[in-house]
Amino acid sequence: MTVKPNALPWLLLSAAIIGLDQWTKWLVVHTLPLHQPVSFIAGFWNWALSYNEGAAFSLLGDASGWQRWLFGGLAVAVSAGMGYWLARTPRGDWRTALPFALVIGGALGNLIDRIRIGHVVDFIQWYWRDHYWPTFNVADSAIVAGAIALLLFGSTGKGKEQSR
Numbered sequence: 001m002t003v004k005p006n007a008l009p010w011l012l013l014s015a016a017i018i019g020l021d022q023w024t025k026w027l028v029v030h031t032l033p034l035h036q037p038v039s040f041i042a043g044f045w046n047w048a049l050s051y052n053e054g055a056a057f058s059l060l061g062d063a064s065g066w067q068r069w070l071f072g073g074l075a076v077a078v079s080a081g082m083g084y085w086l087a088r089t090p091r092g093d094w095r096t097a098l099p100f101a102l103v104i105g106g107a108l109g110n111l112i113d114r115i116r117i118g119h120v121v122d123f124i125q126w127y128w129r130d131h132y133w134p135t136f137n138v139a140d141s142a143i144v145a146g147a148i149a150l151l152l153f154g155s156t157g158k159g160k161e162q163s164r
């Protein structure tokens with residue numbers, strides 16, 4: 001029986017995302033004032049340190065603390081499921097492996113914050129005039145990019161066929 005190489009080496013991308021995410025969060029916590037935006041690109045982009053107790057768009061951010069465990073458990077479950085699928089994905093199927101690796105890296109990056117400090121560190125703030133996008137971080141960016149890639153590559157139906 002021949003063992004086919006799987007896509008688990010893509011977890012190196014997940015590890016790189018976690019490293020970049022944690023390094024940028026450490027940097028901003030030690031250099032930016034809390035809740036005081038610092039202009040990066042005037043009229044569009046600020047560095048703005050904030051803490052998120054909830055999930056995307058601060059969902060459940062004002063709950064009594066149970067949400068930390070809910071979102072932590074969800075991150076573990078999603079990462080484990082995607083890791084399982086990476087193990088079953090052929091190594092050359094980058095259209096499947098790339099989105100999974102991005103989501104795993106982002107989910108675990110934010111999970112580290114939840115476990116270590118009880119909330120997620122956010123610091124990227126985009127805006128246009130008086131319209132502000134919720135503040136986010138590198139891990140959030142990886143999750144969104146992975147989700148978009150899953151939708152794009154999954155909807156084309158060309159994933160596994162094109163990787164062979």
